[in-house]
């Protein structure tokens with residue numbers, strides 16, 4: 001256990017925040033020790049994976065625990081599928097690459113998402129037409145009250161768009177230890193219908209794409225518009241794409257003829273990036289913080305010197321602008337600490 005520890009290298013926004021205590025854990029025993037230390041000192045816990053979906057707005061008066069459990073286990077089911085279990089501390093993209101190298105299908109559309117495997121169920125990570133719920137089988141968690149290991153299956157996780165039980169009633173009650181996915185060994189389902197994948201494959205002159213080709217296309221698209229956190233601090237999309245009613249969408253369409261929307265029954269999902277851009281925020285910088293010039297949904301630590309509070313205040317200004325112009329309340333996707 002280390003004290004007065006800087007979390008700057010442990011969050012992809014690259015903001016400074018001092019944690020009262022810090023422990024990097026490699027085994028479940030170390031994890032239990034750190035939890036017991038926190039409870040015996042009545043201190044709150046902050047679990048960290050890759051720190052790519054948190055905004056630290058102040059110093060943390062508790063115990064930050066970085067989950068570094070490692071290991072991948074494979075279990076063949078039949079000729080067609082395989083169960084692959086990865087420990088929470090495995091890097092997500094490296095795990096995707098490991099599976100693609102073995103020609104296991106299902107994760108390719110989720111290439112290049114930062115962070116760790118153990119965090120993937122938190123917000124049911126998703127991109128380019130796939131969410132982890134599509135291949136998720138179960139995860140093992142440690143119950144923080146009982147210190148017993150429990151298993152959460154698909155139903156129990158209650159996955160939704162950027163949502164799960166771990167962000168709702170299970171918030172702060174469990175730490176995820178490992179996640180199991182069901183992947184295909186052959187006859188892979190190739191998903192190219194989303195966004196710019198087809199156009200990117202055409203550019204690469206690929207007519208019958210493999211799962212590896214889809215991964216390459218997704219990586220190219222992501223690299224063309226998302227800032228690399230190693231160079232520019234960010235946490236990906238700062239807000240969720242809001243869902244509004246069909247009638248509100250139709251009213252807005254009368255005023256803003258080119259508003260985009262993806263209907264789903266009586267609801268329409270509206271791209272937050274478009275709303276933010278229309279409010280004039282794209283590429284705009286205030287102090288150390290900016291909206292990314294290629295993707296306005298991404299807030300960046302433009303100078304490298306931003307504080308978490310500055311980034312939070314910048315995001316509040318965006319929420320206010322969008323509310324004023326469109327009557328839509330944006331919800332933050334990033335976990336505010």
Ligand code: FAD
Pocket residue numbers: 012046047048049050051052053054067088113114115116117118119120122123124125126127174175176177226227228229234235236237335
């Ligand atoms: P962290 O930031 O470390 O933690 C996130 C939350 O989970 C925190 O509240 C933390 O306390 C909690 N937590 C961490 N580990 C555990 C654990 N083992 N058990 C319980 N709680 C835990 N997300 C998408 O869904 N799709 C995208 O396309 C996408 N693109 C991104 C692009 C960029 C450039 C960046 C920077 C981020 C992007 N994200 C995306 C967001 C982010 O990568 C994901 O949310 C990722 O799953 C976060 O993982 P992490 O390990 O970094 O989480």
Ligand code: EPU
Pocket residue numbers: 126127128129195235236237238239240241260271272273274275277282294295296297333
């Ligand atoms: N758009 C604009 N202006 C912008 C940004 C976007 O008009 O500045 C428009 C685009 O033209 C496009 C639409 O908004 O028509 C959607 O944009 P994009 O395809 O870039 O996707 P997104 O909705 O902004 C979502 C996820 C991403 C995920 C991509 C690909 C959310 C909150 N974000 O972004 O996830 O990678 O789709 O599937 O759902 C993340 O969660 O951190 C993240 C990066």
